[in-house]
Amino acid sequence: MLGAATKRSAAEEGKPEMSKRPAGVTSTEPVTKAGRGAKTIEARDVDLFYGDFHAVEGVTMTIAPNKVTALIGSSGCGKTTFLRSLNRMHELTPGARVDGHVSLDGEDIYGKGVDPVEVRRLIGMVFQQPNPFPTMSIYDNVAAGLNLNSRRIPKSRKDSVVERSLRGAHLWEEVKDRLDKPGSGLSGGQQQRLCIARAIAVEPEVLLMDEPCSALDPLATLAIEDLIAELKNRYTIVIVTHNMQQAARASDVTAFFNLDATGKPGHLVEVGATNEIFTNPTQKQTEDYVSGRFG
Amino acid sequence: MESASVTDSTALARPSTLLAGGTDWRRRAKDRLMTVLIAGAFALAMIPLISLVYEVTKRGIPGLSLAFFTEDARGVVGEGGGAAHAIVGTLVITGVAAAISVPIGIMGAIYLNEYGEGRLRRALTFFVDVMTGIPSIVAGLFAYALFELFFGPGIRLGVMGSVALSVLMIPIVIRSAEEVLKIVPNHLREAAYALGTPKWKTIVKIVLPTAFAGLVTGVMIAVARIVGETAPLLVTTGVVDSMNSDPFDGRMQNLAVYAYNEYRSPGVFKQAAYDKAWAAALTLIAIVMLLNIVARLVYRRYKTEIR
Numbered sequence: 001m002l003g004a005a006t007k008r009s010a011a012e013e014g015k016p017e018m019s020k021r022p023a024g025v026t027s028t029e030p031v032t033k034a035g036r037g038a039k040t041i042e043a044r045d046v047d048l049f050y051g052d053f054h055a056v057e058g059v060t061m062t063i064a065p066n067k068v069t070a071l072i073g074s075s076g077c078g079k080t081t082f083l084r085s086l087n088r089m090h091e092l093t094p095g096a097r098v099d100g101h102v103s104l105d106g107e108d109i110y111g112k113g114v115d116p117v118e119v120r121r122l123i124g125m126v127f128q129q130p131n132p133f134p135t136m137s138i139y140d141n142v143a144a145g146l147n148l149n150s151r152r153i154p155k156s157r158k159d160s161v162v163e164r165s166l167r168g169a170h171l172w173e174e175v176k177d178r179l180d181k182p183g184s185g186l187s188g189g190q191q192q193r194l195c196i197a198r199a200i201a202v203e204p205e206v207l208l209m210d211e212p213c214s215a216l217d218p219l220a221t222l223a224i225e226d227l228i229a230e231l232k233n234r235y236t237i238v239i240v241t242h243n244m245q246q247a248a249r250a251s252d253v254t255a256f257f258n259l260d261a262t263g264k265p266g267h268l269v270e271v272g273a274t275n276e277i278f279t280n281p282t283q284k285q286t287e288d289y290v291s292g293r294f295g
Numbered sequence: 296m297e298s299a300s301v302t303d304s305t306a307l308a309r310p311s312t313l314l315a316g317g318t319d320w321r322r323r324a325k326d327r328l329m330t331v332l333i334a335g336a337f338a339l340a341m342i343p344l345i346s347l348v349y350e351v352t353k354r355g356i357p358g359l360s361l362a363f364f365t366e367d368a369r370g371v372v373g374e375g376g377g378a379a380h381a382i383v384g385t386l387v388i389t390g391v392a393a394a395i396s397v398p399i400g401i402m403g404a405i406y407l408n409e410y411g412e413g414r415l416r417r418a419l420t421f422f423v424d425v426m427t428g429i430p431s432i433v434a435g436l437f438a439y440a441l442f443e444l445f446f447g448p449g450i451r452l453g454v455m456g457s458v459a460l461s462v463l464m465i466p467i468v469i470r471s472a473e474e475v476l477k478i479v480p481n482h483l484r485e486a487a488y489a490l491g492t493p494k495w496k497t498i499v500k501i502v503l504p505t506a507f508a509g510l511v512t513g514v515m516i517a518v519a520r521i522v523g524e525t526a527p528l529l530v531t532t533g534v535v536d537s538m539n540s541d542p543f544d545g546r547m548q549n550l551a552v553y554a555y556n557e558y559r560s561p562g563v564f565k566q567a568a569y570d571k572a573w574a575a576a577l578t579l580i581a582i583v584m585l586l587n588i589v590a591r592l593v594y595r596r597y598k599t600e601i602r
Contacts, residue, residue: 087489089485089488089489092485092488094412117488117491117492117493118491119491120488120489120490120491120492121490121491122491124489124490125485125489127482127485127486127489129482131480131482131483131485131486132486133483133486133487133501133505134483134505134599134600135501135504135505135507135599144487144490145490145491145492147500148487148490148492148496148497148500148501149490149491149492149496184600195486198486198490199489199490202490202491
C-alpha cells in the first residue's frame with residue numbers, strides 16, 4: 001500500500017495538463033516528448049461484431065504517444081474487444097468483424113493491402129494470463145519474436161536484445177543466471193514480466209495490455225505498474241483494467257466504456273485526463289462508475 | 296470458511312447424526328457393493344489379457360532360437376529355418392506405412408484443427424470417423440485394386456501392403472493428433488500472433504512443439520495398431536519364404552502372415568511349424584509392447600506443462 005501511494009504521486013507529477021474532452025473529439029495536443037518509435041493511434045467510428053452480435057459501437061478516440069491510456073468499464077462492455085481491434089487480433093476470432101477506421105500515425109491499419117502480421121509487429125500485446133511458450137527457455141521466450149520473424153540473426157545481437165528486453169522488463173537481475181531454464185518455472189509476476197520482455201524485444205511502437213495484472217498478487221502488480229510508468233517513455237501504452245485504483249495510479253488518460261443493457265453494444269462514454277475522469281467527469285455514468293456505485 | 300461455520304451450526308443443532316450413523320448402513324453397503332462390482336469388472340477385463348500373454352509366452356518360447364531371428368525359411372521343411380524375413384518384412388512394411396501416414400495424418404489434423412471451418416470441416420471429420428471403421432480387408436483390396444491398375448493382375452509388392460496399412464493408419468493418426476492439437480491452449484497461438492508471427496510459423500514453431508509428446512504417442516499407438524494386421528497383407532504382399540527387404544520388388548513376408556501360414560499349412564512336421572507360429576506371435580506382441588514403452592518414454596521426456 002505504501003508503495004502504491006508513492007506510485008500514485010509519481011504518476012500525478014508526470015501527468016501532463018490535459019484538457020478533458022468528450023468522446024468523439026480527436027486530440028489536437030502536439031506530441032510533447034516523442035519517444036523513439038511511439039506512435040499515435042486514432043480510432044474513428046469503430047464498430048466491432050462477433051457474428052451477428054454487435055459488441056462495440058461507434059468508438060472514436062485518439063490514443064496519444066508516450067502516455068498510458070487506460071480503458072475501464074464493467075465486464076462485457078467491449079474494452080478488451082476494442083483493444084484487440086487495435087492490433088487486428090479481433091479478427092482472429094471466427095466470425096469477428098470490424099467496421100470503421102483505425103490508424104497508426106495516420107496510416108490505416110485496416111487499409112487494403114495492409115498485412116495484419118505487419119500490424120502486429122508494430123503493435124505488441126500482453127495478455128491477461130501470463131503465457132510464456134512452455135517449450136522454450138527464458139532466453140528463447142524473449143528471443144521468440146526474433147526467431148519467429150526473421151532469418152538468421154547473429155547470436156551476439158540476439159544476446160544483447162534479450163538482455164536489453166529483460167532489463168527493460170525489470171527481470172534481468174532475477175533470471176540472468178538461469179536463462180536456459182524453462183519460462184514456465186517462474187512465478188506468475190515474473191512470467192508476466194517475461195511476456196512484457198518478449199513483447200518489447202521486437203521493438204513495437206505501441207504496447208497493448210489486456211488486464212496484465214489481474215492474475216497477479218499486489219506486489220507483482222506494483223512491479224508491473226512501475227514498469228508501465230517507465231515503458232511509456234518509449235511506447236504508446238493502452239491498458240485494459242478492471243481495477244480502478246490501477247487506472248488511477250498508472251494511467252495518464254482514461255477512457256470509460258459502458259453498455260446500456262446486456263445484449264446492447266458497448267460504447268465509449270468519455271475519455272479524458274485520468275485525474276479529471278476520476279474527480280470531475282462530465283458524464284453521470286462515469287461518475288457513478290468511478291465512485292463505485294455500479295460495475 | 297463460511298461453509299464450515301454453517302456446518303458447525305447444523306452439527307450443533309443435531310449432534311446425534313454425526314456420531315450415531317445408524318441409518319448410514321445403507322449408503323455404506325451400497326458403496327461397498329459398487330466397489331466390489333467395479334473391481335470385479337476390472338478383474339474380468341484383465342483375465343483374457345493375462346491369459347493371452349501367458350499362453351503366447353508359454354507356447355512362443357520353444358520356437359524362439361537364434362535361427363528364428365537370423366534365418367529365413369527358404370527351402371526349409373519341418374524344423375530349422377527362421378522368421379528373419381518376416382521380421383524384416385514387418386519392419387519395412389510398417390515403416391513405409393508410417394512414413395506415408397504420419398505426414399498426411401498430422402497435416403490432416405492441422406487442417407482440421409487450425410484451418411478448417413464450417414461444413415467442410417464437419418464433413419471431413421465425419422469421413423475420418425468412417426475411415427477408422429473400415430474393415431482391414433477392404434483396405435487391402437483397395438490397395439490391390441489400385442496397384443492392379445498399373446501393374447496388372449496378380450501383382451504383389453511390399454509397398455502395396457504399406458499403402459493398405461496407411462489407409463487404416465491415417466484416420467487413427469488424424470484423430471489422435473487432432474485431440475492433441477486441441478489441447479494446445481489458444482493463448483499460446485495468440486501470443487505468437489501478437490509478436491507478428493504468421494499463422495503457418497505459429498503452427499510449426501509453437502503449436503507442434505507444444506504438442507510434440509502427444510503427437511509421438513499417437514503415432515506410436517497407431518503403428519502398434521497396424522503392425523499386426525494380417526488380412527490386408529495377404530492380398531497385397533503375398534506369402535514368401537525368402538528374405539526380401541525391398542518394398543518395391545516382389546512379395547514380402549511379415550510376422551502376422553507368417554504365423555497364419557505356419558498354422559494353416561504346417562506340412563508334415565506339425566509341431567515345429569506351430570512352434571514357429573507362436574514364436575512369431577510372441578515377437579509381434581514384443582514389438583507392440585516395445586512401441587508402447589518408447590511412446591511412454593518419449594511422452595515423459597518431452598511433455599510440456601500446459602496450463
